Amino acid sequence: MLILRENITFLLNLVRLCCQARFFSVILYKMYKSYMAAERILIVDDEETLCEVLKLNLENEGYDVDIAFSAEQALTLDLKKYSLILLDIMMGEISGVKMAKMLKADVTTAEIPIIFCTARDTEDDMVMGLNIGADDYIMKPYTVRNVIARVKSVLRRTSGPKNNPPVKKSNILKVDGLQLDLEFKRCTIDGVEVNLTRKEFELLVYLISHRGKICSREQILSRVWSDEVVVLDRTIDVNITRVRSKIGPYGSYIVTRSGFGYGFRD
Numbered sequence: 001m002l003i004l005r006e007n008i009t010f011l012l013n014l015v016r017l018c019c020q021a022r023f024f025s026v027i028l029y030k031m032y033k034s035y036m037a038a039e040r041i042l043i044v045d046d047e048e049t050l051c052e053v054l055k056l057n058l059e060n061e062g063y064d065v066d067i068a069f070s071a072e073q074a075l076t077l078d079l080k081k082y083s084l085i086l087l088d089i090m091m092g093e094i095s096g097v098k099m100a101k102m103l104k105a106d107v108t109t110a111e112i113p114i115i116f117c118t119a120r121d122t123e124d125d126m127v128m129g130l131n132i133g134a135d136d137y138i139m140k141p142y143t144v145r146n147v148i149a150r151v152k153s154v155l156r157r158t159s160g161p162k163n164n165p166p167v168k169k170s171n172i173l174k175v176d177g178l179q180l181d182l183e184f185k186r187c188t189i190d191g192v193e194v195n196l197t198r199k200e201f202e203l204l205v206y207l208i209s210h211r212g213k214i215c216s217r218e219q220i221l222s223r224v225w226s227d228e229v230v231v232l233d234r235t236i237d238v239n240i241t242r243v244r245s246k247i248g249p250y251g252s253y254i255v256t257r258s259g260f261g262y263g264f265r266d
Contacts, residue, residue, distance in 0.1 A: 039083035039155060040064040044074045044099070045117065046091045054086070057144045058151065071099040079109050084155060086147070089118040089129075097132060104133045113158045115150060117142065121223065123205055127182050130171045139209055146212040149266065173208050175264075178250045180205055189248060199224060200243050203236075207254060207264040216261040236262070
C-alpha cells in the first residue's frame with residue numbers, strides 16, 4: 001500500500017511538472033513572438049473576400065496583418081504601428097486618395113509606405129497616386145503573388161535607417177535597367193534614351209503595370225487605344241513587335257499567349 005501511495009504521489013508530481021513546463025513553454029513562446037515581432041501590414045479595402053485572401057497569404061509569408069473595410073475604420077486605428085498600408089482608392093465617403101493625403105500630412109504617419117491597390121488603371125491614375133506619395137501602384141485584377149512581391153520590394157526599400165534624409169519619389173516604373181518616366185514620358189535603358197512613339201510608350205506602361213499577368217487584346221485596346229474610333233487587331237501586334245525591337249534585351253520580357261493576349265513577365 002505504501003509503495004502504491006508513493007507511486008501515485010510520483011505520478012501526480014510528474015503531471016504537475018509537465019503542466020508547469022507546458023505553461024512556461026507557452027509563455028516563452030509568446031515572449032519570443034513578441035521579441036521577434038513581424039512587420040505589421042494594414043489592408044484598407046471594402047472587398048471583404050479579397051481582404052481575407054490577402055491577409056491569409058501575407059500571414060503565410062510571416063507578416064502580421066490587420067484589415068479595415070473603409071478609410072473611416074482605418075483612421076480609428078493606431079496607424080503608427082504599421083510598416084506598410086495596402087490602400088484601395090474607391091471607398092465610401094473618404095477615398096483612398098484622401099486618406100493617403102491625410103497620412104502624408106501627419107508627421108507621425110508620413111513615412112509609412114503606401115501601396116495603392118485599385119481598379120483605376122489609367123496612366124493618369126497611376127501618376128496621381130505616385131504624386132501623392134505612394135510607394136507603388138497595383139492595378140486590379142492582380143495576383144496575390146504580385147502583391148506579395150511588391151510588398152517585399154517596398155519594405156526592402158523603406159526598412160533602412162530612419163534618420164536618413166527623405167528621398168524625393170519619382171514617377172518611375174523600373175525593371176532592372178529599363179526605366180519609364182511617367183511624368184516626362186521617357187524610356188531609358190541603362191541611362192540611354194529609347195525613342196518610343198506615344199502609343200508604344202503607353203503600351204509598355206500598361207504591360208509593365210500589369211506585370212505578371214496576361215492582358216487580353218480587348219483590355220489593351222480599351223486602355224491604350226481608347227481615343228481611337230477604329231483600331232485593327234493587327235495594330236497591337238505591330239506595336240508589340242516594334243516595342244520588343246526597341247527595348248533590346250528586355251524585349252524577351254514581353255510574352256505572347258496565343259488566344260489570350262500579351263503580358264510582361266516577372
